[in-house]
Amino acid sequence: MDKQKFIELLFKRAEGLISGEESHQLQAWLKASPNHRKYEEKVNEILHRAEKPGKVVDLDLEAEYVRLGSRIKKEDRNLKLKRMRRGFQIAAGFAVLIIALWFLVKPKSTEEFVIKQTLMDVDLADGSKINLAEGSFARFYDEANSRRLQLTGKAYFEIEKHTGRPFIIQTGQGSVTVVGTILEVDAGQQDAMEVRVKEGHVIVRDATGKDSISLTAGEGAAWQSGEFIRLES
Numbered sequence: 767m768d769k770q771k772f773i774e775l776l777f778k779r780a781e782g783l784i785s786g787e788e789s790h791q792l793q794a795w796l797k798a799s800p801n802h803r804k805y806e807e808k809v810n811e812i813l814h815r816a817e818k819p820g821k822v823v824d825l826d827l828e829a830e831y832v833r834l835g836s837r838i839k840k841e842d843r844n845l846k847l848k849r850m851r852r853g854f855q856i857a858a859g860f861a862v863l864i865i866a867l868w869f870l871v872k873p874k875s876t877e878e879f880v881i882k883q884t885l886m887d888v889d890l891a892d893g894s895k896i897n898l899a900e901g902s903f904a905r906f907y908d909e910a911n912s913r914r915l916q917l918t919g920k921a922y923f924e925i926e927k928h929t930g931r932p933f934i935i936q937t938g939q940g941s942v943t944v945v946g947t948i949l950e951v952d953a954g955q956q957d958a959m960e961v962r963v964k965e966g967h968v969i970v971r972d973a974t975g976k977d978s979i980s981l982t983a984g985e986g987a988a989w990q991s992g993e994f995i996r997l998e999s
Contacts, residue, residue, distance in 0.1 A: 911930070942970050
């Protein structure tokens with residue numbers, strides 16, 4: 767794994783999106799050389815400045831990303847990044863720069879999980895919890911106006927309530943829109959899906975979005991043969 771990848775992991779760790787394996791790799795890299803700690807210090811410095819209030823400035827984000835990447839490559843000879851031009855000392859400018867770096871490297875707040883042989887408990891960045899069944903796959907997107915999780919297989923959910931940011935579970939058979947609830951979704955079969963609600967309220971839609979069903983605590987529904995069927999509790 768090259769140096770740039772470890773720098774990406776430093777930002778990923780700050781966002782709370784780093785996996786256990788990535789964390790072990792990052793710690794080993796940081797311990798391998800005192801020079802590597804300089805990168806960690808610089809990332810922490812930028813993140814610290816980004817938290818301070820300040821005037822917003824316009825930035826050519828892609829150009830600055832390339833420029834910063836060029837400076838990083840020189841770090842072996844000069845253990846310090848040169849001070850960014852004066853405009854970037856404005857704190858809000860740093861905040862925008864960090865956001866730009868993260869999106870250019872990898873979509874912000876995206877988590878991916880593949881479960882092959884066992885159950886797995888996962889804490890998502892938004893505070894929600896899921897339990898993925900064997901053979902299941904999930905990809906989570908924590909976005910400004912919504913939270914989306916793509917699911918293949920079966921999972922049990924405890925969804926954290928975020929006002930104005932619904933949690934949408936997307937499967938090949940349809941979708942489930944959640945505000946805050948506990949439910950189970952089984953989308954392991956190609957043409958069928960089952961949803962059972964333990965707490966709260968959800969709206970289940972087919973893949974086209976034209977057909978839907980509303981479920982509350984204790985209710986369940988299955989999508990089979992092109993229609994929703996209510997399940998006995």
